[in-house]
Amino acid sequence: MxxxxxxxxxxxxxxxxxxxxxxxxxxxxxxxxxRWHVTMLASILTRITGSALYFATALIVLWLGAMAFGPEAYATFVALAGSPLGLLVWFGLTVSLMYHFAAGVRHLVWDAGAGLTPKSANTASHLSIWFGILASVGFWIALFATGKVTL
Incomplete structure (x- = not known):
């Protein structure tokens, strides 16, 4: 109404x-x-990626637990983490980590009182999103290229 x-x-x-x-x-x-704008998206993505990083912390605890429970448990964890679905999850968590890092730097700049005009805020938001994506893709290309990760 x-x-x-x-x-x-x-x-x-x-x-x-x-x-x-x-x-x-x-x-x-x-x-x-x-009216929708990129800084709204960046704010929402910061919250989503922060939540995803809690999940990543749980996976790291599971990894440490698998090491503590012996070779069989560790082999099971590595098999699941190295499966195509596991690699997709790790890639998503890498994007979350890279984006959240960039968004944190963006907020640090904003907290210093710089970059608060709409144009510079939009630019910083775009840069943080693109950094998260491109840094993650570059990281995973390096992992595959060096043979540290295979399908």
Missing amino acids: SNPSGDAADDQTGRFVAQPNGRPRPLSPHLQVW
Whole structure:
């Protein structure tokens, strides 16, 4: 339901409020209200990749546990981690790590008070996303090229 008159005072739903400039704004903004931009995507990706890194930590604990439980457990873990599905999971976690690192650097720059204009914020967001992808692809190409990982 919209506010046809555009006046917050005429709103019968209670979902709009008049801002100091007189324009009506939603009381609680939603995605359909805001115009989508790359900094929104970067913010969402930072949260998703941070959560994925918790999963990566659990996998590392499982790896250490497999080493502690002996050669058979370790061989089972290595077989699962080296399977095509396992490699896909490790690749995704590498993207998460690389992107989250770049996003952290981006936030460090922002916390210093630099790069806060919309254009530079968008550029930094684009760069962090592309860094996460390209650094991960480069890392995995190097792993395959040196024979450290095979299918």
